[in-house]
Amino acid sequence: MDDRGGSFVAVRRMSQGLERGNTCHTTSAEVVAGSAAWLGRGLSCVCAQRRESDARPSFDLTPSQEECLLRLQNRIDIPYDSSIPEHQEALKTLWKVAFPEEELRGLISEQWKEMGWQGKDPSTDFRGGGFISLENLLYFAKNFPRSFQDLLRKQEGDRAIWEYPFAVAGVNITFMLIQMLDLEALKPRNLVGATFLKFLAENESAFDLLYCMTFKLMDNQWLAMRASYMDFNAVMKATRRQLEGELLQEDITRLEDLPSYSLLSR
Incomplete structure (x- = not known):
């Protein structure tokens, strides 16, 4: 994600309330600006760094896997553009499913x-994740509404005084998965990425589903580590390690077989 900095926003807990065709198989919360760099800046340390001279293996793909990877890469390449009506409507839809009882006053609003x-304009936070990060949030909200609301409203577990901001964390998760799975390469150059493409060839929504699992897994790690907002990068590192381990388990033929899938509730 863009690492040129910006202001970090943390959510202070006040209470336990709001507190392409398928051809491939409220209570109150206070938002305040802190002094630390925003979540996206630190994400580079979540993903392994390498020298340009480092040799990396390449994995051959089946025609079906190549097609599905290309479709996913086309999604990844689309930036969020607040001037495009489709993007505007997607953002409005996200608000509606997140807060069905509260009318949105505008695409730029506190x-x-x-x-x-x-801030009051979400479009500025999509620069690292692109439009697909909004699609991921929408998929999560529509397919696992109970888990989505639990995380949005921080309804589970013994929470920190300073919590991670839900939406910005979601964009970070999209970016982390793209890097972890090496999805911008012509071919996967790591075993985790090659394994994921097998799932993608069976289910074109595999990336969106893995996103939901990762978000829930991250929140579980957050609670287990008794984390506060300064611990976000450490939580993301732990989440990535666990997710990679699950993806590389033997005899796993679909994402629904991974242990993290059981964390999701519809």
Whole structure:
């Protein structure tokens, strides 16, 4: 994600309330600006760094896997553009599914901070994740509404005084998965990425589903580590390690077989 900096936004806990065709198989919360760099800046340390001279293996793909990877890469390449009506409507839909009882006053509004965006204009937070990060959030909200609401409203576990901002964390998760799975390469150059493409060839929504699992897994790690907002990178590192371990288990033929899938509730 863009690492040129910016202001970090943390959510202070006040209470336990809001507190392409398928051809391949409220209570109150206070949002405040802190002095640390925003979540996206630190994400580079979550993903392994390498020298340009480092040799990396390449894995051959089946025609079906190549097609599915290309479709996913096309999604990844689309930036969020606030001037495009489709993108505007997707953002409005996200608000509706997140807060069905509260009318959105505009695409630029202080209300967006309730969802964990850094400011009143969410479009500024999509620069690292692109439009696919919004699609990921929408998929999560529509397919696992109970888990989505639990994380949005921080309803589970013994929470820190300073919590991670939900929406910005979601963009970070999209970016982390793209790096972890090496999805911008012509061919996967790590075993985790090659393994994921097998799932993608069977289910074109595999990336969106893995996103949901990762978000829930990250929150579980957050609670287990009794983390506060300064611990976000450490939580993301632990999440990535666990997710990679699950993906490389033997005899796993679909994402639904991974242990993290059992964390999701519809």
